[in-house]
Amino acid sequence: MEPQTNKILGIVTAGSVEKGVEVRLDSAASVEDMVVGRYVTIDGKKRRFFGMVTDISLGVTDQEIAIAPPDAADTFTAEVLEGTATYGALHVLPMLTIGGDADSVTEGPQPVKTVPSHFSKVKLASEQDMDLVFGKEDNSRFYIGNPLDMETKLCLNLEELVKRSNGIFGKSGTGKTFLTRLLLIGMLQKSKATNLIFDMHNEYGWAGSSEGGQRTVKALKPLFQSKVAVFTLDEENSRHRGVSTDFVVKIGYDEIEPEDIALLRQTLNLTEPAVEAVYQLRRRFGKDWIQKALEMSDSDETKDLLQQLNIHESTFQNLKRGLGTIRRLPFIVSHAPMNAVEGLLQYLERGVNVVLEFGRYRDTTTYMLVANMLARRIYNHYQQRMEASMAGNVTPPAPLVITIEEAHKFLNREIAGYTIFGTIAREMRKYNVTLLVVDQRPSAIDEEVMSQLGTKITCLLDNERDIDAVLAGVSGKNDLKTVLARLASKQQALIFGHAVPMPVAFRPRDWGTEESYKEFTHGGDAMKQAEKDIKDLFE
Amino acid sequence: MLTKIGEVIESNTTEFTVECYELYTMPPLGSLVRTADAPVEIYGIVCQAGTASIEPGRRPIARGKDETSEAAVYQSNPQLTKLLRSEFRVLVAGHRSDGKIYQYLPSVPAHIHSFIHLCSSKEVKEFSQSFDFLSILTSTRLPISIEDVIAATLREMSRTQTDPHAFLIAGGKSLTSILGSDYQRLKTILMRLRQ
Ligand SMILES: Nc1ncnc2c1ncn2[C@@H]1O[C@H](COP(=O)(O)OP(=O)(O)OP(=O)(O)O)[C@@H](O)[C@H]1O
């Protein structure tokens, strides 16, 4: 049974800001009704506190009771002792002050800097308190899920969220992709940001798989036809899956830059000198350097050239093998008929979200090469436009959010310094481009990048290093660890950081039923209203 | 109108002794009684009772050798009811002044010859809305076990309640917080409370 919210659960008996407060449970409240993760309010003398139950324990006033407990059949004594000599205790971590002091009245919930005084009354948080903390669905707030065991909606201000790069984590199969799809829909409806999704596993365009591939669920395109364009690297695969695409991406040799190859050093097994040689060849041959390098035969001419460039023969062979791998990628052509970057920009600038499907080409080389190439060029474009707008002659571009799955591939310690994604993550939103990184191994991601993520959402993680990586720098880390460790293995997550006033464990909205689709597209009403407002503005 | 059952023959701040008007009419152990000394009426709990010879030096002798029952003994010796008297001892548990009940000691003890009444169910119910009087009882030392008296009191009071079980539980809880660290004592009382 859901305990009533206005009932007093207990009173504060001890505590500290750092460790949280001890609450002696009222004898009328049963420990078994309490749940870790539940939200409570504490009526202090001067302010109200909002906090979370992080532990529940049993206590006895006299050790003798534990040593010689009443007979199991003696329910009378047990009932008498319950709540008096034996009691339940809650450990509550106060997180916010809500009302009472001037700041929290004018600026909403504030982080706590003190503890409630002795014997302050503790109650379950009321609906109004929850709204104050978790937000109400409105034009910029998107309902993403429900705090665990609660009816209340957790609503994120997506306009605020996209101002920074964010991360979604969790071990395999915990619901990262489902959660990402949710956030994307949110952004699509409640923010002015457009999204570019590097969809390595073909889950965001038309359909995604559910329950380990036994079922398919709709993805973005069928729900938001006009707002989403599907690009593909693998036209044949798209046709095979019976889905239509808006653009087939081909990449010309002449579009590949030395930086793109440098990133692939590990995947292509290139030596350090081979990477240096790339730059020399580019200087020597210009845009067509790959084509030219691959065409170099075993002639004396070649030897002379290599000598001139100071490239060792074995280095050159090593490089050639690497370039050969790239050449064999089916979407690589000597000269692309249509420039993919321009294609992307055309859609993005119209506010259409783009999902780039990789089809069958899910190898690391392809993923890294393509995502990085395209993202860099698009980023450069945004950079120019932002600079132009700062100079004062054009409007700044609408914010762009780039979603990358398997983000550690681009953001690990070795290469985060070189990839465009590393740059974007570190620069925050200087050029109106931010990232949504999705990853199952956060410990593999560069610490600096992790620290720049504004909001993190994490599903269950079981590797200690991953947990530490995700929670690094968060206050109340130990308490959050407990919460994180207790998440269900699917469709439960912990969110903390910029977009929420305090960490919240929640259950993401259901995705995959007809009702769920209806609810998501219905949420578009607010969007339509916003569009209408804009139209009205210009008429 | 309440009927008086006896009057005070010995009194101090914490307790008084009552002599019954009729032989063997003392109220059960744990009963709530009160004086009718306006302006302050004193409430007390019956904690001990007894019957003995009026004259301390003269002990009763056995008389029933040829009788068939106890009642027959008294029938054959009508003077006995005059030679014996029943008394009971009362622990002061609170008082009423200006219509309000206070569960702590009154400022002055009961007068000798104060009339004593057995409280009605309604009055017991009213008095037992609070368990504060239990702390007076627990701190008393008696020749008999006070734990027995406390248990008897709560049992007596529970009869007047709509939910006797809940009443006993609530009383038990109050005792638990009063006795605090003395778990053994608490257990002794609780053992006598459970049905
Ligand atoms: N919000 C949700 N609604 C309905 N089902 C969900 C939801 N979240 C997770 N699930 C279930 O959990 C399964 C795993 O989710 P998902 O594919 O998002 O995991 P993942 O973390 O992306 O896994 P991987 O690391 O393998 O990519 C889904 O197939 C689905 O059955």
Ligand SMILES: [Mg+2]
């Ligand atoms: Mg996934």
